[in-house]
Every structure is written in structure tokens, then in C-alpha cells.
Amino acid sequence: MQKLLLYWFKENKRDLPWRTNPDWYKTFLSEIILQQTTVVQGWPYFQKFLKKYPNINSLALANEHDVLHLWAGLGYYARARNMLKAAKIISQKYNGKFPQDYKTALSLPGIGPYSASAILSISFNLPFSVMDGNVIRVISRIFAIKDDTRDPATLKFIKEKADSLLDKSEPGNFNEAMMELGATICLPSKPKCSGCPIHKNCSAYKRNLVDRIPYKSKPAKKKKKYNIVGVVMNKSKICxxxxxxxxxxxxxxxxxxxxxKxxxxxxxxxxxHFKKMYGLNVFREIESPKxxxxxxxxxLKFIAVTLRTGSKTILKNSYVESKWVKFEELENFAIHNGHKKIIEWLKLSKLITKSEG
Ligand code: SF4
Structure with a gap:
């Protein structure tokens, strides 16, 4: 089965930018960018980062503000911060080379079992199997594992199966092949079993269980939160x-x-509320849709309200810093996705324009 999968992968793998002249830095960048992100979303970010920081030492010299700014829109900003911290450690402590020992790799910020195994196997051909959502689905189906994949015991069992399947002569290619199969053939719904190179080895396929595997129980309910966001303006400056x-x-x-509430x-x-919380006397103007x-x-549900004030002194509360900036300067700051929607609303409704700034 392993050889069939490897052959299929070599013939069919997608042309992805980190597969062109591959090296460990490209794998490191791509694996961190692609965590909780699709290839389509992550692709332009990979290219932006590689262009601005072509090697680990240039990334290690970057400042956090620039990295967060380049990362903006991708979400999960802790990943960007950890990527920068890891780059600094690799550059300073390991002479610009990724540590090839699994435990040392795991000690790097933002490098968990998945990333460590992916980088070590793909870039250094070391025998570590990877487990991401695609691999969990493929393994569950190959072995017809019906248990709840939200349960850590099930994941442990799947990991053992992944280890047992790993082709030790080509661990990197094999891991990539498993992930590629999950991303392109063994899809969550309507997998393309008739074109699957290993359908003869797949228990779920043979037992007609493909639609029921993998099983994942419903997640815990999200906590509901409500915010009123102030676009506080003093003349042409926004807080x-x-x-x-x-x-x-x-x-x-x-x-x-x-x-x-x-x-x-x-x-x-x-x-x-703005008087009590931020010490600002504000005059209320326009309110956004929800x-x-x-x-x-x-x-999180929220609205934005444009508020005018004559003051530039704002109580910080839990914030660590405040600034008054022009509308067009907002794009220079790492503003999180929720509040980027407010900037879009301001642009679309033409409430504040560049010329006003
Ligand atoms: S036969 Fe179907 S379910 Fe089984 S591994 Fe292939 S694509 Fe997935």
C-alpha cells in the first residue's frame, strides 16, 4: 500500500510554492502558515513572507510589529509571534539550522508534534509520522475506525496506526502523500474513492462505511459576547x-x-459608558449595522458607533497603549479581523475618507 501511495503522490502532487526548490526554511514557513488555514488562503502569505524574509536569519531580525502586519488577516496571531520567537532561537542558539532532534524541535515556540514531525520528515527524511485533520480522516477510513475523533484515546490509537504505516525509507514523501490524499481525494464529504490509489486497502470503502467515518462529536457551545465599539474621533484623528x-x-x-450583556x-x-470607562466626553454620531x-x-456580536470628542486623553483600562492616528494610517497597525470589519464599514459608508485625514 505504501508504494502505491508514494507512486501516486509523485505522479499527482500539486505544484505548491513551498515544493519548488524545497528547503527546511520553506517547510518551516509553510507548515506554520498553513496551521488552521487552507492552502488557498495561506499561499499568498507564504509568498509575502518568503519575499520579505528569504531565510531564517532575515526573519530572526524582523520586529514583531512588521511580522504581525504581514500576517494580518490570517488570524491566530499567536502563531506569527511564536514563528518569530522560534526564528530568533534557531538563528542565535542553533546557528541558523533547524534542530534535527525531535525533543529540541518541540521546545521551539509554536512547534508542536505535528510541525516538528512534518519539518523533520519532509526536510531531513527522519521517520516521524504526522497527524493533521487530513491524515486523521484517511487513517480512520483505511482502518474503519468508528470512534469519536474528539476523544484523545481515539487520536492516540490513530497515531499508532500512522506510525505503523509510515514508510521509513521515504517518511517525508509518505507523510506528504497521506496529507495530499486527504486534501484532494479522501475528502470529508464525497471522497473520490474510485480514483483512490489505495481503495483496495481501505476498510471503510470495502465495508461501505465511508460516509460514517470519521465520526466527531459536536463541540462545546461557544460563549456569547457583545461589544459596542467606539470609533472615537478628535478632528481628523481616530483613537x-x-x-x-x-x-x-x-x-x-x-x-x-x-x-x-x-x-x-x-x-x-x-x-x-465611554465617560466612565475611558474618561472621554463623547458626542454620538452614526451607528453601524450589527x-x-x-x-x-x-x-462575538458587536456594533460600531462613531463618536466625536474634544479630548485626546483616554484612560487605558486594560490596554497597554493608545494612539490617535489618521484614517489612512490604520492599515499600518495589526488590527484584528473583527475590527477590520469596522474599517470596511467606515470605507463603504464613506463616513471617514482619506481626504478627511
Ligand atoms: S478508498 Fe475512499 S475512503 Fe478509502 S482512503 Fe481512498 S478515498 Fe478515502
Whole structure:
């Protein structure tokens, strides 16, 4: 089965930018960018990063602000921060070379079992099997594993199966082949079994269980949160604030906001809240439609309100920094995706334009 899969992969693999003149730095970049991101979404980010930081030492010299700015829109910003920290450690402590020992690789920020195994097998041909969503699906089907893949015990069992299948002579190609099969043939719904190179070895296919495997129980409910976000303006300047360096959306910029308990935003006295919380006397102008942003554990509904003030002194509360910037300068800051929607609303409704700045 392994040889069939390897042959299929060599004949059919997609032409992806990190597969052109591959080296470990490209694998490192691509594996971090592609975590929780599709190839289509991650592709342009990989190219931007490779162009600006063509090797590990240039990435190690970057500052966090520039890296976050280049990363903006990809979400999960902790990944970008960890990538930068790992680059600095590799450059300074390991002489610019990725450590080829599994435990040492795991000690790097942002490098978990998946990334360590992927980089070590793909770039250094070391025998570590990978487990991502695609591989979990393929293995579950090959062995007709019906258990809940949200259960760590099931994942442990699947990992043992992945280890047992790994072709030790070509571990990198084999891992890539498994992931490629999951991404292009063994799809979550309507897998293309008739064109699958290993359908004769697939228990789920032979037992007509493909539609039922893998099984994943429903996730815990997301916590609902509600915000009123103030686009606070003093003449042509807009106030932005930076979140603390740890925790949810760490270190990112946003517009100051108030957390409320309901999405019936009309009941809230916004000017009072901004006075109490930020020490600002504001005059309320235009309100946006309701917007929504979902995170792994939070379902956030919010509106934005444009507020005028004569002051430039804002109480920081939990924020670590505040700035008053022109509208066109907003794009220079790593503003998280939820509040980027507010910038889009401001642009579309022409409430603030470049010329006003
Ligand atoms: S036969 Fe179908 S279900 Fe089995 S591995 Fe191939 S594509 Fe997946």
C-alpha cells in the first residue's frame, strides 16, 4: 500500500510554492502558515513572507510589529509571534539550522508534534509520522475506525496506526502523500474513492462505511459576547488601543470598546459608558449595522458607533497603549479581523475618507 501511495503522490502532487526548490526554511514557513488555514488562503502569505524574509536569519531580525502586519488577516496571531520567537532561537542558539532532534524541535515556540514531525520528515527524511485533520480522516477510513475523533484515546490509537504505516525509507514523501490524499481525494464529504490509489486497502470503502467515518462529536457551545465599539474621533484623528501581550488577541490593536450583556444595543447609554470607562466626553454620531466575528471559543456580536470628542486623553483600562492616528494610517497597525470589519464599514459608508485625514 505504501508504494502505491508514494507512486501516486509523485505522479499527482500539486505544484505548491513551498515544493519548488524545497528547503527546511520553506517547510518551516509553510507548515506554520498553513496551521488552521487552507492552502488557498495561506499561499499568498507564504509568498509575502518568503519575499520579505528569504531565510531564517532575515526573519530572526524582523520586529514583531512588521511580522504581525504581514500576517494580518490570517488570524491566530499567536502563531506569527511564536514563528518569530522560534526564528530568533534557531538563528542565535542553533546557528541558523533547524534542530534535527525531535525533543529540541518541540521546545521551539509554536512547534508542536505535528510541525516538528512534518519539518523533520519532509526536510531531513527522519521517520516521524504526522497527524493533521487530513491524515486523521484517511487513517480512520483505511482502518474503519468508528470512534469519536474528539476523544484523545481515539487520536492516540490513530497515531499508532500512522506510525505503523509510515514508510521509513521515504517518511517525508509518505507523510506528504497521506496529507495530499486527504486534501484532494479522501475528502470529508464525497471522497473520490474510485480514483483512490489505495481503495483496495481501505476498510471503510470495502465495508461501505465511508460516509460514517470519521465520526466527531459536536463541540462545546461557544460563549456569547457583545461589544459596542467606539470609533472615537478628535478632528481628523481616530483613537486606537493595543491589547495586552498575553491572552485573547494578545498585542493586537483595536478601537476602544465596552462589553455589554445583551445584543439589544439600543438599551445601552453609550456616552455614559465611554465617560466612565475611558474618561472621554463623547458626542454620538452614526451607528453601524450589527456585525459578527466567531473565534474558536467565542461568538462575538458587536456594533460600531462613531463618536466625536474634544479630548485626546483616554484612560487605558486594560490596554497597554493608545494612539490617535489618521484614517489612512490604520492599515499600518495589526488590527484584528473583527475590527477590520469596522474599517470596511467606515470605507463603504464613506463616513471617514482619506481626504478627511
Ligand atoms: S478508498 Fe475512499 S475512503 Fe478509502 S482512503 Fe481512498 S478515498 Fe478515502
Amino acid at each position: 486606537i488601543v493595543r491589547r495586552p501581550g498575553t491572552g485573547f488577541l494578545a498585542g493586537l490593536w483595536e478601537f476602544p470598546l465596552i462589553e455589554v 445583551t445584543d439589544d444595543f439600543s438599551k445601552i447609554n453609550i456616552t455614559d 456585525m459578527r466575528q466567531t473565534y474558536s471559543h467565542i461568538d
